[in-house]
Amino acid sequence: MKTFHRIVRFVVNLFLLAFAALTLTPMVWLLAATLKSPDDLFSYTFFAPRISTFNFRDLFSTVPFHRYMINSIFVASTMVIVQLFFSSLAGFALAKYDFKGKKPIMILMLSTMMLPSQVLMAPLYELIYRMGLVDSYAGLVVPGAVSVFGIFLFRQSILQVPDELLHAARIDGCSEFRIYWDIVMPVSRPMIGAFCLISFMGTWNSFLWPQIILHKAERFTLPIALNQLVGLYQQQYGTLMAGTFLSVLPVIILFLLLQKEFIAGLTAGAVKG
Amino acid sequence: MATRPTDISLTPTRAARTSRWFVLQYRMAPYLFVSPFLILFFTFGAYPIVKSLILAFYATNGPKSAVFVGLQNFIFLFSDRDFHKAVWNTAVFAFWSVFLQLPLSLGLALLLNSRWVRGRELLRLAFFSPNLLGQVFVGVLFSVLFIPQYGLVNRFLHFIAGVPLDTKWLANPNLVMPALVLTSLWMYVGFNMIYFLAALQAVDKDLYEAATVDGANAWHQFWAVTLPGIKPVAVFVLVMSTIGSFQLFELPWIMLNNSAGPDQAGLTIVMYLYQTGFVTGDLGYASTVGWTLALGVLLISLFQMRVTGAWKGGD
16 A cells, blocks of 8 residues: 555656646757758757857847847836825725725725726727827826736735734824834835736736737837848747746746735635635 | 913914814814715716717727717617627626536535644635636646647546547637636636635524524534524625626637637627727727627626515614
8 A cells, every 4th residue: 555655656746747847848948949941940959969059149130129128127127116106005005094985995805806908998998198298108107006906916915914013103193104114115015026926927928909009110019020120020930939938937927036925915805704 | 382472362263263273174174085986987987888889889999989870889788799699698607607617616615614634824825816817827827738739728628538639629619718718717716715724714603503402414404503693695606706706808819819718608798898899999889899799798787686585674
């Protein structure tokens, strides 16, 4: 019986390892492909026989790829800051105050989460068009400046902040905004990390809305720019892979830095303690 | 510091003034704090909802011109073969993603939850990592991986199962959907696994001990303890991944090179919405498509919640 258990455990471990390897293969191939010369790209060796920087040089010499990266970083950072501020503020209000209209607001938020966002694309575009915000980053950021998911996330975590702490601050003459800024935000640090990453990833990877709003190539963010490259490089797969690699790299780095908080944030909404 | 007499006489009024302001800012604070959300919600949420309901009864050509057509958009929807195709494709995709993804995710989570598996943290990271890449980037990567002859997918399948190397995944109408399902499987299995893992770790350990004392084997424990314990999360994952599947757009759009693919085999509802609204310019008909999608998603979610009994017994 004991040896049987041992064999089962060994097989399961082996299976999980194989499955993990299978999962990682496309990404490792992506990394390997960026360093291959065009001739070696589809060679039968997985890694390049000789390392070539051709793909990266080609990428930056044909399109202003650095420009797209800067655009993406700018748009995503702005979005994160704006969403973080508005969502945490609303989450604080819903967690720690009793006020008229609190219930309807909660119901409103729940129902917006159910509605597929694409339903609103057409009228939203019309509205942004009439506001003269087409082809601007404002048109990209403003409609998404508050994240309902973020409000829920912050409400959930701020609920756990003891009321006594807030009362003590009030007795010391602290204004409500300062309570938010100097007490609630500092103790919400894990949630802030989680939310920043989720929000950053969401903006970084978003395609449909930027595709609708942005027309000038110089304003493109990475997903739209890369999509254009697909048409441009029908056969230059190596260059395409270099672009893909550089586009996903920042998110991966950020994730490795914040992974604990990230997973805690993702599951906070689903699994109630 | 010595208190001067004047200070004493001033104190009550100053305190009164301060406290009045203090009470006021305390009362106003929650309203001020939620106002950005409310303003943005009414401008970019409520207004578009109403507007798109209205638009659904108009035929438009770009954002400027609109002609009232009554129920014509809805009537056309019933005979619109492209729309039928989109609904069928999306439903097939949703069916396969849910029925392949969820059992696999749960299985992985169960295995990763057992103490004798080595390197659980690293395995968790490995399974989750594809989800970091957005659909666009995954789409570009997999459009290359699916290339006939040289692509990694064909080479791998050729090696293990003798699948012909020249299998044209993205050019063959019958293979487009399997390719999409496979890609999304790669992308989302680890994501769902994280939810299941979190749920498994929240199940009360004492229940397992009690079950063991009662002589329940692993299989009984799974049915009597694990499954009821993770049910709320399982329903959440089921509903969320169904909603997600119905919103499929980027993956096929990128993998099929900004098109619906051969014989429109990759046409999804959102892709059709995008094409009618922003390529053809009929925002009215796009709204009709959008509302049909919203209604469909709502009905399916409610159905799933009812069947799984998520409505009974509160949370």
